[in-house]
Amino acid sequence: MSWLTEFVRPKIRTLLGRREVPENLWVQCPACQQMMFHTELEKALRVCTHCGHHMRVTAQQRLAWTFDGGVFTRIELPKAPADPLRFRDSKRYPDRLREAREKTQLDDAVLVAHGAIGGRRAVVAVMAFEFIGGSMGAAVGEGIVAAARLAVLQDAPLVVFTASGGARMQEGAISLMQMPRTVIASRLVKEAGLPFVTVLTDPTTGGVTASFTMLGDIQIAEPGAEIGFAGARVIEQTVREKLPEGFQRAEYLLAHGILDMVVRRGEMNATLGRLIGLLRVKETEAA
Amino acid sequence: MRHFLDFEKPIAELEGKIEELRRMSEADGINIADEVARLTDKADRQLRATYARLTPWQKAQVARHPDRPKAGDYLRALITEFTPLAGDRAFADDAAVLGGIGRFRGRSVVVLGTEKGSDTDSRVAHNFGMARPEGYRKARRLIELAGRFGLPVLSFVDTSGAFPGIEAEARGQAEAIARSIEACLEAPVPVVATIIGEGGSGGAIALAAGDAVLMLEHAIYSVISPEGCAAILWKDQAQAPAAAEALKLTAEDLKRLRLIDGVIGEPLGGAHRDPAMAMDAVGEAVQTALSPLLGLDGTSLVARRREKFLAMGRDALA
Ligand SMILES: [Zn+2]
Numbered sequence: 001m002s003w004l005t006e007f008v009r010p011k012i013r014t015l016l017g018r019r020e021v022p023e024n025l026w027v028q029c030p031a032c033q034q035m036m037f038h039t040e041l042e043k044a045l046r047v048c049t050h051c052g053h054h055m056r057v058t059a060q061q062r063l064a065w066t067f068d069g070g071v072f073t074r075i076e077l078p079k080a081p082a083d084p085l086r087f088r089d090s091k092r093y094p095d096r097l098r099e100a101r102e103k104t105q106l107d108d109a110v111l112v113a114h115g116a117i118g119g120r121r122a123v124v125a126v127m128a129f130e131f132i133g134g135s136m137g138a139a140v141g142e143g144i145v146a147a148a149r150l151a152v153l154q155d156a157p158l159v160v161f162t163a164s165g166g167a168r169m170q171e172g173a174i175s176l177m178q179m180p181r182t183v184i185a186s187r188l189v190k191e192a193g194l195p196f197v198t199v200l201t202d203p204t205t206g207g208v209t210a211s212f213t214m215l216g217d218i219q220i221a222e223p224g225a226e227i228g229f230a231g232a233r234v235i236e237q238t239v240r241e242k243l244p245e246g247f248q249r250a251e252y253l254l255a256h257g258i259l260d261m262v263v264r265r266g267e268m269n270a271t272l273g274r275l276i277g278l279l280r281v282k283e284t285e286a287a
Numbered sequence: 288m289r290h291f292l293d294f295e296k297p298i299a300e301l302e303g304k305i306e307e308l309r310r311m312s313e314a315d316g317i318n319i320a321d322e323v324a325r326l327t328d329k330a331d332r333q334l335r336a337t338y339a340r341l342t343p344w345q346k347a348q349v350a351r352h353p354d355r356p357k358a359g360d361y362l363r364a365l366i367t368e369f370t371p372l373a374g375d376r377a378f379a380d381d382a383a384v385l386g387g388i389g390r391f392r393g394r395s396v397v398v399l400g401t402e403k404g405s406d407t408d409s410r411v412a413h414n415f416g417m418a419r420p421e422g423y424r425k426a427r428r429l430i431e432l433a434g435r436f437g438l439p440v441l442s443f444v445d446t447s448g449a450f451p452g453i454e455a456e457a458r459g460q461a462e463a464i465a466r467s468i469e470a471c472l473e474a475p476v477p478v479v480a481t482i483i484g485e486g487g488s489g490g491a492i493a494l495a496a497g498d499a500v501l502m503l504e505h506a507i508y509s510v511i512s513p514e515g516c517a518a519i520l521w522k523d524q525a526q527a528p529a530a531a532e533a534l535k536l537t538a539e540d541l542k543r544l545r546l547i548d549g550v551i552g553e554p555l556g557g558a559h560r561d562p563a564m565a566m567d568a569v570g571e572a573v574q575t576a577l578s579p580l581l582g583l584d585g586t587s588l589v590a591r592r593r594e595k596f597l598a599m600g601r602d603a604l605a
Contacts, residue, residue, distance in 0.1 A: 087534075145597065167510040167511060169534070172510055172535045172536065174599070176508075177596065180496040184593050187472070187593075207489050209465075211464075211489075212465070213461070214462040229449065234515075235451045238451045239451075239452050243453060258459050
């Protein structure tokens with residue numbers, strides 16, 4: 001398999017240079033409208049220092065915050081079919097892809113890396129909401145499958161941070177087929193006796209939620225994350241009722257038994273490290 | 288009363304004329320056989336021409352045709368000793384998902400189907416074929432039952448999608464769908480899924496992650512409805528025909544993309560014109576798909592099924 005050979009020469013992109021931002025730049029919290037210094041916000045992992053609102057973060061930032069000491073090795077992911085349907089709406093799909101790539105410096109909406117969490121080896125896949133809304137097409141599916149195979153190969157747990165607006169409509173039914181494909185990925189990890197942990201971040205909706213995300217041995221969410229299958233607007237139009245307070249938020253799902261826990265960003269690395277340590281009895285004893 | 292789709296209007300007019308002539312001839316004893324034959328031939332040719340080049344949007348109309356045979360019709364036509372089984376053992380029985388055991392050509396099978404209903408009352412009773420978590424959990428339970436007793440699973444999918452409701456979300460719609468997909472993929476028995484009408488997104492694939500996925504000629508299978516896609520990408524629901532075209536949701540397109548395994552031809556003018564013939568064709572196709580799977584053990588079936596899904600889309604890799 002061609003992507004396996006990539007492990008031999010992994011691309012090291014640990015701690016890519018942060019974009020230059022003037023230190024005195026102010027940022028407004030979308031939840032409480034309070035202002036914060038950009039640097040202050042970054043130090044707080046983009047969690048509002050006034051109200052605790054968890055702002056969306058880029059996949060690259062997420063990787064740095066998840067691994068011990070911000071050290072990780074990204075792997076090159078298999079290429080996905082380019083515009084298999086020759087899809088065109090107001091824009092051609094290849095143009096949308098090119099624009100997203102230029103804007104984000106990412107190939108598609110998932111990054112995969114390995115490193116240590118709590119001193120133990122771990123593979124982490126992070127979905128990038130900034131890339132076409134984190135929509136799941138063949139590249140994301142391939143990324144999740146590749147992450148699962150890497151976890152099995154390294155005898156390491158797989159942690160997936162999800163963030164998705166739903167399907168990559170421009171890939172039609174190929175996008176739909178990523179649901180069974182990523183479910184298979186979760187099976188590969190579980191069958192190898194490895195923990196499969198999903199961390200749901202804002203927003204996690206549609207086919208991504210209704211496939212591998214809901215098959216975690218442990219399911220965690222960030223505070224306030226929007227999580228669901230159907231979109232809130234679609235539900236409102238269908239049932240013609242006002243949606244309950246906090247509907248489809250992480251805390252609502254926790255209360256309804258769908259998540260194990262809601263964990264603040266600043267505690268994510270420690271929580272993941274503890275969970276992995278508790279679940280991996282064999283490795284713990286050997287260490 | 289017969290329902291005619293917009294693009295069937297010229298055919299409907301011809302058929303109306305033929306009807307009228309027949310009535311006149313009965314009443315007046317005039318011999319109009321030649322004229323009837325001429326018009327029948329013309330209607331036939333028109334029907335053939337129309338259905339030979341249906342646009343994807345027209346296919347979506349045919350797939351949703353109110354007279355098209357529904358999952359329950361297939362169960363009645365193809366399954367003997369059908370014994371419905373109810374409930375998810377946790378909350379409720381979901382009438383949008385039919386499920387049970389019965390015999391298909393003499394062989395014990397587990398049967399699943401999403402049922403849209405065929406009149407106002409039954410449509411409401413079956414929630415228009417939109418399943419709630421209980422439906423997918425019932426499906427999963429029955430697929431696991433099939434695995435325990437070595438029974439093949441046959442599913443008949445016809446749904447616009449999973450039900451988008453407050454309670455459905457609260458009870459874990461996403462988890463229920465994920466587990467149902469997993470159950471299909473992990474079943475140590477043959478799973479043959481047939482998209483008989485509408486294959487709407489996650490709500491459809493929950494019952495269709497099988498060894499063989501068949502589609503009727505005019506059925507559609509898509510990650511989103513043409514209307515939904517048009518509303519999001521075109522910001523205009525009226526662009527649904529363009530979205531239907533772009534989504535490549537027809538059986539022919541999906542076969543070409545190797546996302547489904549077979550296309551089942553429909554009677555001239557669509558399954559709604561001759562339901563018995565359509566259901567017969569589906570029975571034949573299911574039997575043909577099932578036969579080679581019967582000799583395989585559970586481990587090989589699961590491995591093959593995984594390989595099939597993992598390979599999807601790879602052909603087109605750069
Ligand atoms: Zn705030």
